[in-house]
Amino acid sequence: MQQRVAASPSAPQQESAEDLPEPLPEPAPEEMRLEVVMAALSDPLRLEIVRRLLLESEAFDHTCGWFGFDRPKSSLTHHFRALREAGLIRQRQYGLERRSQVRVHDLNARFPGLLDLVAASPSQDL
Amino acid sequence: MQQRVAASPSAPQQESAEDLPEPLPEPAPEEMRLEVVMAALSDPLRLEIVRRLLLESEAFDHTCGWFGFDRPKSSLTHHFRALREAGLIRQRQYGLERRSQVRVHDLNARFPGLLDLVAASPSQDL
DNA sequence: TACATAGTACGATGATAGTCGTACTGTGTG
């Protein structure tokens, strides 16, 4: 289910190391706090973001526009930043776009089972 | 105001499940929402309550006083109710005391792995 | 009966967080 954990900062040598942009500032795995992660996932929109990133695009990262949420851009910025600062997603800047992916490897190591809960949660209409 | 005391002995015991007081109102397992559970666990005090119930007293239920938190009683009422309404704990009235236990069976069936995350989280000084 | 105990109910307060409009920054393209 989960392949292509590209560009972990500690092991940047994958076979096709296309030079990815540096991730935006994010907590290290050992800095993640369970309460903070829970708080990030307690918002329905953010839970849905992580769920869809897991189920529909695990191998790729996506822009906030990809989700098609009918919300102002400033609201989306707010929620994506909350997810990144909690450690749930990694964001990289590709020219115009800021793309997000779930930190599957880090989260499975730090909070085993957490992403399974998110993936199993029912989808939400937002 | 409805608390069914049902004339049971004041000492809580495990041998006969039939004589236990009725649990206070709580959501059925299929009514539990992951966002609500996450929100309940995003408070440090509540996370610690569930953690200690799991690690120090899984087989027994306990009063709020048992935890020894240095908080007003009304604050504890607030947090225990939040946990119960989210579905995390079951509360029963034994005479004077209201005792709480984690709904281990229900939660493991509904959100497998969730309680492992709580049990593995570091203890907090509160 | 009187009193202590365990906890609730109510209301006030302060802090945090979600929502959103507007203005702005930086990037790519013609």
Add this chain to the structure above:
DNA sequence: CACACAGTACGACTATCATCGTACTATGTA
């Protein structure tokens, strides 16, 4: 250069929540 585009920054408003004091209820006991 001019302009469209993706997203941020800032500020305002609002709702929710954690905290707590006080008063109150219900139970158990002397």
